[in-house]
Amino acid sequence: xxxxxxxxxNELLQxxxxxxxxxxxxxxxxxxxxxxxxxxxxxxxxxGGDKEMLDLLERLL
Amino acid sequence: xxxxxxxxxxxxxxxxxxxxxSKRIADVPGVQRNAVLMGSExxxxxxxxxxxxxxxxxxAQPNDLVVAVIAETQQIVNDVLRRLDEFLxxxxxxxxxxNPHSFEEGLAQKSNANLAVISVPGEYAAREARKALEAGxxxxxxxxxxxxxxxxxxxxxxxxxxxLVMGPDCGTSLIGGIGIGFANVxxxxxxxxxxxxxxxxxxxxxxxxxxxxxxxxxxxTGGHDLSDQIGGLTTLAALEALExxxxxxxxxxxxxxxxxxxxxxxxxxxxxxxxxxxGCFLGAPAKPHETGAxxxxxxxxxxxxxLAIRALGGEPDSNKADFSxxxxxxxxxxxxSWSPEQKYVRGIFAGGxxxxxxxxxxxxxxxxxxxxxPLEAKNKLRDSDQSLEHTFVDMGxxxxxxxxxxxxxxxxxxxxRILTESRDPQIAILLLDFILGYxxxxxxxxxxxxxxxxxxxxxxxxxGNLTVVASVCGTDGDPQDLNLQxxxxxxxxxxxxxxxxxxxxxxxxxxx
Numbered sequence: 001x002x003x004x005x006x007x008x009x010n011e012l013l014q015x016x017x018x019x020x021x022x023x024x025x026x027x028x029x030x031x032x033x034x035x036x037x038x039x040x041x042x043x044x045x046x047x048g049g050d051k052e053m054l055d056l057l058e059r060l061l
Numbered sequence: 062x063x064x065x066x067x068x069x070x071x072x073x074x075x076x077x078x079x080x081x082x083s084k085r086i087a088d089v090p091g092v093q094r095n096a097v098l099m100g101s102e103x104x105x106x107x108x109x110x111x112x113x114x115x116x117x118x119x120x121a122q123p124n125d126l127v128v129a130v131i132a133e134t135q136q137i138v139n140d141v142l143r144r145l146d147e148f149l150x151x152x153x154x155x156x157x158x159x160n161p162h163s164f165e166e167g168l169a170q171k172s173n174a175n176l177a178v179i180s181v182p183g184e185y186a187a188r189e190a191r192k193a194l195e196a197g198x199x200x201x202x203x204x205x206x207x208x209x210x211x212x213x214x215x216x217x218x219x220x221x222x223x224x225l226v227m228g229p230d231c232g233t234s235l236i237g238g239i240g241i242g243f244a245n246v247x248x249x250x251x252x253x254x255x256x257x258x259x260x261x262x263x264x265x266x267x268x269x270x271x272x273x274x275x276x277x278x279x280x281x282t283g284g285h286d287l288s289d290q291i292g293g294l295t296t297l298a299a300l301e302a303l304e305x306x307x308x309x310x311x312x313x314x315x316x317x318x319x320x321x322x323x324x325x326x327x328x329x330x331x332x333x334x335x336x337x338x339x340g341c342f343l344g345a346p347a348k349p350h351e352t353g354a355x356x357x358x359x360x361x362x363x364x365x366x367x368l369a370i371r372a373l374g375g376e377p378d379s380n381k382a383d384f385s386x387x388x389x390x391x392x393x394x395x396x397x398s399w400s401p402e403q404k405y406v407r408g409i410f411a412g413g414x415x416x417x418x419x420x421x422x423x424x425x426x427x428x429x430x431x432x433x434x435p436l437e438a439k440n441k442l443r444d445s446d447q448s449l450e451h452t453f454v455d456m457g458x459x460x461x462x463x464x465x466x467x468x469x470x471x472x473x474x475x476x477x478r479i480l481t482e483s484r485d486p487q488i489a490i491l492l493l494d495f496i497l498g499y500x501x502x503x504x505x506x507x508x509x510x511x512x513x514x515x516x517x518x519x520x521x522x523x524x525g526n527l528t529v530v531a532s533v534c535g536t537d538g539d540p541q542d543l544n545l546q547x548x549x550x551x552x553x554x555x556x557x558x559x560x561x562x563x564x565x566x567x568x569x570x571x572x573x
Contacts, residue, residue, distance in 0.1 A: 009225045009302040012175050012199050013278050015237040020167040020198065022189055023180030024075050027203070027242060030499040031178075033540075034239050039174070041167040042160045043181050043189075044073040045099075045123040 062093060065138040066108075066129040067145060068117055073099060073124045074149075075180070080466040082128075082148050084473070091137040092130060098464060100125040101182060107464045123182070164192050178241060179228075180204055186229060187211035194219055194226070201241050202228030202283070205459075209290050212283070216294035225298055231281040232259030235266055237308075242281070243469060245498035246538030250275020252369045253309035255299045257282050257316035260412030260469075261343065261362060263498060263534050264561060265315055268366045270536045271559060272377060277308040282316075289320030293327055304334055311337045311372040313365050317417065318345040331356040337372040341365035343418050344436045360425075361418060361562040384567065391556055392570055398526035399489050406430075406568050407482045408453035408492035409475050411468035411505075412534070412561070415494040416455040419565035423451065426569040434458055448482060451572075453492070469501045472508030479509065483516030483527060490528045490568050491516060494561055495550070497535025497543060504541065506533075506549040513553040528571060529555040532564035 019038040021028040028040040074082075076099075083097040094111055098104035100121025108118055113129040121127050128145055132138045141148075161167045168174065177193035179186055183206025190200045194215065202215075207229035219226045227234050227241075233256070234241045238249040245263055247270035256262035259281060266276045280303070282295040296314065303309045312334070319327060319342065331338050334355060341359045359365035367377040384392075408430075410416040416434055423430045433445035434455040442449060445460055456468045456475050468475045475493075482488050491513075495505045502508060513529055520527035531550050535543050550557045558564040 007223050007302065007305070008175065008197060008199060009223065009298060010305055012225065013237060013302055013306050013308075015239075017176050017236050017239055018171060018174045019176050019178055020164065020171055020174045020193070021178045021180075022164060022167070023178075024077050024203070026077055026500055027178055027180060030240065033499075036239055037171070039167050039171040040160050041164060042162055043075075043164075044162055045182070045185060046163070 062131050062133070063135040063138050064113060064129065064131040065135070065142055066113055066115065066118065066127060067142050068100070068121050069126040069128075071124055072126040074126065076182075077466075077470070080471070084466070084471065085148050085151065086128075086130065086141055089132075089137070089141055091133040092141060093133065094131040095141070096127070096129045096464065098127050099123055099182075100127050101184070104464065164189055164196075168196055174198055176201060176236075176241075178203065183207050183229070187215060190215050190226065191218065194222060194224055197222070197224070199225040200227065201234055201281070202226060202231055203242055204228070205230040209285060209288075212285060213291055213294075216286075216291060220294055220298065225280070225302070226295055227281045228283040230285075231283045233262045233279070234281040235262075235276055235279040237278060238276075240499045243496070243498055243500050244279075245270070245534070245536050246540075247536055248275040249277065249308075251277055251308060251310040251373060253277045253303040253306065253312045254279040255282060255296055255303070255312065255314045256280070257284050257286050257296075258343070258414040258417075260496060260534065261315040261341075261414035261418075263412075263496060264362045264414065265313065265341075265365060267498075267534050267536050268363065268560060269369065270538075272366060272370060274370055274373065274375060277306060278303065284317070287316050287319035287323050287327075289322045291323075293319065293323045296327070297330060300330065300334065304336055309336065311339065311369050313339040313341065313369050315341045315362065315365065316343070318342045328356070339365050339368045339372070343414065344421055361422070362414075363560050363562045384570065388556070388567065392567075395526065395528040395571060399528075400523065400525035402486050403489035403520075403525045405448075405485075405487050406451050406490040406492055406572065407448055407485075407488050408565075408568075409478050409482065410453060410455050410494050411457055411475065412494050412496055413455045413457050415532070415534075415561040416453050418561055419453055419492065419568075422562060422565040423453075423569060426566075428569060428572060433460065446481075448485065454478065469496050469505075471502060472505060472512075476509055476512040479512045479516050480519070483519040486523060486525075488520065488527065489525075490530060490571055492564060492568055493529065493531045493555070494564075495531060495533045495535075495546060497533065497539040497541045497546065499540060501541070504546075506546045506553075510549055510553055513555065517554055529553065530558070530564050530568055530571075531555040532558045532561040534561065
């Protein structure tokens with residue numbers, strides 16, 4: 001066994017999985033139907049969708 | 062033809078929701094075409110392709126909603142656009158005011174999250190995935206149109222942080238029995254799977270369930286993971302994790318053939334793995350790879366299932382590979398009903414893996430097939446809309462799904478193609494796949510039912526018979542009613558198999 005059991009990947013496999021869902025609401029709904037703890041993010045393009053502005057903002061922050 | 066459009070500033074909806082609205086508008090009598098899109102550059106090009114051009118559209122931003130309608134009369138155009146709120150409200154997506162609007166806000170609400178599921182437009186996806194990795198979350202990245210450089214960057218970063226990036230363009234994973242994205246309801250067990258092919262993982266996990274066994278985890282990697290550019294970073298991380306996972310006793314890898322360097326790297330790794338490994342590299346020559354004490358190759362997904370069950374000490378019912386007496390009788394009866402000019406099979410697929418696997422089975426039977434997604438470039442269709450001799454079409458490929466719903470969600474694209482094929486006097490066999498599970502259409506067979514009947518009728522009018530061969534990928538636990546879907550197919554006159562490999566093999570028998 002190479003991987004230490006505390007690996008975050010193995011933590012995920014051992015569960016429970018706890019999800020942040022960015023985008024398609026259907027995916028959050030299907031996870032909720034399986035009794036998974038999930039927070040739905042109603043994602044919108046950052047900086048009004050202006051990628052140049054977004055790059056600029058990220059450089060400033 | 063009369064047309065019109067409206068732009069709603071700062072009104073953002075996800076693509077699945079918008080496709081649902083588009084479908085509702087398409088059902089309005091007199092509407093010829095419509096587009097319901099966010100104002101991204103790609104979408105604006107789609108609008109230009111249908112001659113919807115205006116400086117206001119040029120100025121629209123990715124978070125502005127654009128709705129365009131082309132209809133028989135200006136009255137219909139105006140009426141649909143006036144009723145837009147009604148369509149939007151009927152689409153059911155009710156944005157809760159309390160839902161967060163960014164990854165950071167989401168994390169603030171669920172600081173113990175261990176997985177980010179990301180399906181935002183591709184141009185933003187890598188940025189969001191990076192944020193999730195930085196915060197220590199594993200990532201399931203459904204978004205496509207993420208560049209190979211961005212993918213490599215994300216996966217190298219994930220490797221440093223000992224995190225998993227499933228994707229980009231990852232459709233399916235099952236983690237501890239929980240289906241993420243397009244996944245079937247399967248029992249938990251000790252077979253682990255790693256898959257670059259979404260429908261391939263669905264077929265494998267469903268068949269394991271249907272054989273009475275179970276899945277520990279099925280980890281999607283995205284289609285490029287085993288290319289030499291990416292070097293199998295997610296596959297190797299998943300392999301480590303499944304090797305360490307006490308619930309997993311055997312590991313199956315399903316993918317198109319890996320890059321040469323990556324395959325060599327994988328085989329070296331397999332040699333030191335403490336658990337048996339089964340490789341199913343679809344499209345590869347029949348016996349391509351070095352095998353070892355703990356590594357076996359399976360040419361098809363069905364055979365990968367049998368090898369995995371045997372590795373657990375089970376005895377799979379591989380007799381199911383043979384055709385029953387009833388099925389053999391079908392072969393004789395169907396062939397006798399064809400008119401002399403009927404000689405070709407047309408496969409109209411929702412699942413890319415099924416299109417690919419079917420081509421491999423035909424190739425190994427010595428039958429040449431053309432495709433828009435061919436095993437070898439020389440067999441590529443010149444025009445994807447124009448079938449040639451034996452043809453298999455992947456209707457889920459980007460050329461068909463840009464701005465339109467994937468055939469796993471909505472049958473419209475396949476319906477049209479089935480009817481087109483039925484007008485070709487040389488068609489003898491229609492090969493179809495149906496995929497059940499979370500997030501897939503709730504009635505995939507029902508959506509195509511009338512088209513199958515009409516197609517059969519079209520051939521009958523010419524004095525022939527259309528043989529319809531179908532496979533259903535799914536389990537008795539899926540949200541759709543599996544038995545009802547099969548019953549419907551039989552009512553439509555189809556011969557139904559529970560595996561794509563078997564359906565494709567049956568077509569080969571019909572053509573012998």
